[in-house]
Amino acid sequence: MGQRIINKPDLSGFLFLAMIINKVEDFIKEKNLILNGDKIVVGFSGGPDSVFLLYLLNNIRDKYNLEIVAVHINHLIREDDARRDEEFSREFASRLNIKFVSYKKDVISYAKEKGLSVEDAGRRIRYNVFNDEAKKLGPNAKIVVGHHKDDLVETIFLNFLRGSGSNGLIGIQEKNRNIIRPILCLEKSEIINFLKSNNISYVEDYTNLENDYRRNKIRNELIPYIKENFNPNITNTIRNMSNIIKDEQEFIEEYSNNLNLIKEVNNNICLNIEELKIQSRAIQRNLIIKAYEKINGNRKDLSFENIESILELIYKKNSSFEIKNYRIYNYNNNIIFSIKKKIKYKKIDYKINEKITFNDYIIKSEIVDNTGNLELNKNIAYFNTDILKGDLIIRSREIGDTIKLEGFTKKVKDIFIDKKINKYNRDLIPLIEFNNEILWIMGIRRSSLYKINKNMKKVVKISFERVING
Amino acid sequence: MGQRIINKPDLSGFLFLAMIINKVEDFIKEKNLILNGDKIVVGFSGGPDSVFLLYLLNNIRDKYNLEIVAVHINHLIREDDARRDEEFSREFASRLNIKFVSYKKDVISYAKEKGLSVEDAGRRIRYNVFNDEAKKLGPNAKIVVGHHKDDLVETIFLNFLRGSGSNGLIGIQEKNRNIIRPILCLEKSEIINFLKSNNISYVEDYTNLENDYRRNKIRNELIPYIKENFNPNITNTIRNMSNIIKDEQEFIEEYSNNLNLIKEVNNNICLNIEELKIQSRAIQRNLIIKAYEKINGNRKDLSFENIESILELIYKKNSSFEIKNYRIYNYNNNIIFSIKKKIKYKKIDYKINEKITFNDYIIKSEIVDNTGNLELNKNIAYFNTDILKGDLIIRSREIGDTIKLEGFTKKVKDIFIDKKINKYNRDLIPLIEFNNEILWIMGIRRSSLYKINKNMKKVVKISFERVING
Structure with missing residues (x-):
């Protein structure tokens, strides 16, 4: 392996080569994937998909005036194989005269550290590196990866079986922000046949982190079963469906964005x-x-x-x-x-006529004429002027809080339960305290203390409004 | 079988009954499936789904003031079983005091006659009968059938694997014109458990025509495999997806209709x-x-x-x-x-200044001054006045037609081939004939005969336009 990388292909190989290259070039043109002068970072593992991809890009390099960097990531899993893959990749790129960079990344440690699956960790590391390399090439550099039609179909099956909206049924897109997938139009078998016909070497995929359990089961059991029993052409069937759904999603997205x-x-x-x-x-x-x-x-x-x-x-x-x-x-x-913010316990001294903020409550008060025509709603409470004789406190709830009601005393907690106030809101709601008694659970319940009557000329009005700040 | 139809259920049965009935009633309300005073035709095979359905409808009959007719169709397949099913169904309906009608339909002969699969033939016969019965009940009568969530999921899998647009991923709808499916919210197992808990008899489904090969494979192999290996809750997963896609399709439909x-x-x-x-x-x-x-x-x-x-x-x-x-x-x-209409061979005598229709061509002609500033396009040809000396013929192409061109003669057929005119259009295009020579393949090629020159004071202008009429 790695000794003869590219041999003179036989005639059938030539024809096949032309056909496959045409197919991909048509796809690139139709979907506007690559433009003249593009700067490109290619994910290059040395496996068949990325070998084919690099070979193809090399083929169209002059035509499109491409600047290409092949990026290899050694995940430090199965180190002997990984070292061999890295060497193979370096040599392959060098023979095509393509710039090659490689990184060693300890994916297992990263996965543990971030609490990710090894697959997710690997994916995140790879795209981070690709993005860093793309930035070095310039603001419009593209990341090119070697997903093919079988990957697409497996992904759609994964999403379909796991449950997802129609978005999941799009699977993988040929263009997603700066990431492009020019060989998404090819089946895996076409890629392998091409490489074999043209005597192009590659390394086996067994360090491929994407080969997780469910995907493998879909690839090796479910799809072959479906091909045999239901639809030998399932790959294209699913790809067509994916195209339809993608267009529908784009329409819905656009409509929704325009609103x-x-x-x-x-x-x-x-x-x-x-x-x-x-x-x-x-x-x-x-x-x-x-x-x-x-x-x-x-x-x-x-x-x-x-x-x-x-x-x-x-x-x-x-x-x-x-x-x-x-x-x-x-x-x-x-x-x-x-x-959701962690709501901290708060306790504030309060003087009438002050305007203060307590969590997302804006609280104010004033002394008003008792006209017999007072504004009444759950954001306002009136007290008699006896409460001017001492200091008011505005504070969060405390364990054991009680409130005096007409003829009995009730736990504040029980009132919250009765009113179905959730814990988050219980921490948010301000209580007004005077003389060690709770006068008002703001917006929820007023105590029976310091009531007003029509003989009073002046009364104290306390009110609040809430602002949206989480 | 058929001896004890409905027994006193045990306590757990009662609770289960209440729960299931509630679930279906909520579904009926939420989706507006049944309204007060509805007249209803129920497809009633005697199998578990339709037994449950009829039992349920009987339960809500008074509440909704329903008029119910149970319709049984004997497909004349496995005649002994079929006769037994019909008897069971008649007796079951009679015990619930529900009007019962039955039909004998030779589905096998019908399928042969119409070139349909037995499944499709059965479906068509059933819905024809249901529609006839519904008409007898009045213009707004509904057809109620017993599809459940497993049917829905199987249908979606069938469509997904066969290939369909997103429309196929909706599966079965709870309401489609006058057809409603009130138990689409239940799984088959819930229905069977309900019937067993309540000691309600039913006949086995083995004359069910829906049990075709692919659906059976999905039900008995594929879905159990997916439940075991990928998602034990696949039924609800797929139903949710179906709901999302249905709403999206409705939006797209509405948008498109409004255009x-x-x-x-x-x-x-x-x-x-x-x-x-x-x-x-x-x-x-x-x-x-x-x-x-x-x-x-x-x-x-x-x-x-x-x-x-x-x-x-x-x-x-x-x-x-x-x-x-x-x-x-x-x-x-x-x-x-x-x-596509079969285009018949036509041959018409034509006189200058006449306006005639030939297939979708409207042809007219006139004698005009040769101003040296003649209108020129492919819908017009000019000839010298020698063609006034005899009769013109306008006709369809004939085998062996030739046309004289500058210095040589060409087969009309070869001109059609060169211009990539398809067979349908070849039959459509009029030819102008004079003196056994073709002067003009209209819109395609003029012969070199009867040309005009600047010395002529008058020339004959022949022109056409096409109308859209297929």
Whole structure:
């Protein structure tokens, strides 16, 4: 291995070569994957897919004026094989006169450190390195990787069986930001036949980290079973379906983006409920996913059921849904996606007429005439002027808090339970204390102390509003 | 069997009964499947699904004021079993005091006669009978059938493996025109458990025509394999995906319908190319499918590749694509879907100044001044006035036709071949004959006979335009 890299191909090889190269070139043109003068980082493991890819790029290098760097990553798994693969790759690139760089990365340690599977760790390391190398080539450099049609179909099966929206049924895209996949139009068997017909060597794939258990089962059991029993042409069938769904998703994405409904306010992501309501279900779902993506970075972990629960919030005022460290809630005619903050215990001395902020409550107070026509809602409470005789305290709840009601005393905790206030909100809500008594669980329940009556000329009005800040 | 139909259920049965009935009732409400006062035809084979369905409908009959007719079809396959099933069904319905009608239909003969598979024949016969019975009940009567979640998932797998657009991944819908499926929310195992817990008898499914080879393989091999190796909850996973895709399809359908781009002109279906061009690919595909559906009645037999070929016509003037007995072509800034007519041989005597129609050509002529500034295009030809000395003939091509060109004679057939005119168009194109010579293959090639020159004061102008009429 590695001795004769490229031999003079026989005639059938030549014809086959021309056909395959044409197919890929047509694909590149049709999908606009590579442009004249492109600077390209190629992921180059030395396995058949990447050997074919590099060979192909070398073939079109002059025509497109390409600048190519082949990047090899030694994952330090099975070190003997890995060293051999690295040497093979270096030599292959050198014979094609293509710039070669290699990195040694301890994927096992990285996986442990980050709590990732070895496959995910490997993928992340590779794309980090590719991106670094691409940056060195310039701002528009592309990353070219060797996924083929079988990879696409396996990925779609994985997503289909695991459960995913239609997005998962697109599988792998030939172009995704700066990553392109020019041989996605070829089947694995075409690649192998090509390499064999042309006597092009490659290393075996057994250090390939992508070969995880489920994917292997799909490749070696499920797809052969389906080819035999249902559809010998399943690869193309699935690829066609993937194309249809991709176009539909692009349309939905574009439509949804043009609505421009996702707003950012104080680090929260907001969707106006009135505008959300009039959209069709598919667009509502897309907007929920987009809003979540915006706060979380990706749509992973957002299940079908999660999305349904968030959509239900549209019709449930002041209710909320929690996922990971996010709180998503209906407030003030918006669905708000916010990062849950650890709410700290707070205790503040308060004087009437001050305006203060307590968590996301803005609290103010004043002495007003008792006109008999006082504004009444759950954001306002009135007390008699006896509370001016000492200091008010505004604070978070404490264990054992009680509140005096008409004729009896109740635990604050029980009131929270009765009102179905979740723990997060319990920490958020300010209590007003005077003389060691709780006067008001703001917005929830007023005590029976310091009540007002119509004979009083002046009363103390305390009120609040909430701002969206998570 | 058939002796004890409904026994007093035990306690666990009662609880289970309540739970299952609730689940179905919630589903009926959520999806608006059944309304107060509905008149309902129930497909009733006597198998577990339809027994459960009838039992359920009987349970909610008073609440919804339903009028129910149970319809049984004896397919005359395995006649002993079939007779037993019919008797069981009649007795079951009678005990529930539900009106029962049964039909004997020779499905095997029907299948042979219509060239259908036995499954397709059975399906068609059943829905024909259901529709007839529904009409008897009134214009808004509904047909209720007993498909459940396992049927849905099997159908989606069938479509996924056979290849279909996203539409196939919706599977079975709970509501499709007048057909409703109230137990689509239940798994088969829930139905069987329910019937067993409540000691409700049913007949075995072995005369079920739906049990064809591929569906059986999916049910008995593929899905159990997937449950064991990939996802024990695959049924719900697929159902969720189906819901997502259904909503997306509804959105795309609605968007596409609102464009109102599909026109009918002279029994042809037309899509304006300028309007089609600006749509995104997904909408273009949807419009092509809709136009095809409009002319063909359904979208069956229209493959992914067919749709791609039709879409390519957008950029290919005057080219066409043929499928079944339809011709789809780019003409006059439209994509036109037309039924291919058998073009008959025609031969007409023609006099100058007449306006005549020949296939979809409108032909006219006049004597004009030879101004030296004559209008020139492929729809016009000029001849000298010698052709006024005899009769012109306009006719279809004949075997052996030749045309005199500058210095040589050519077969008309060879001209058609050179110009890549397909057979259909060859039959369509009129030839102008005078004195046993072909003067003009209209729109294609003029002979070198009866030419004009600048010394002539008057010349004969013959011209045509085409109308869209397939």
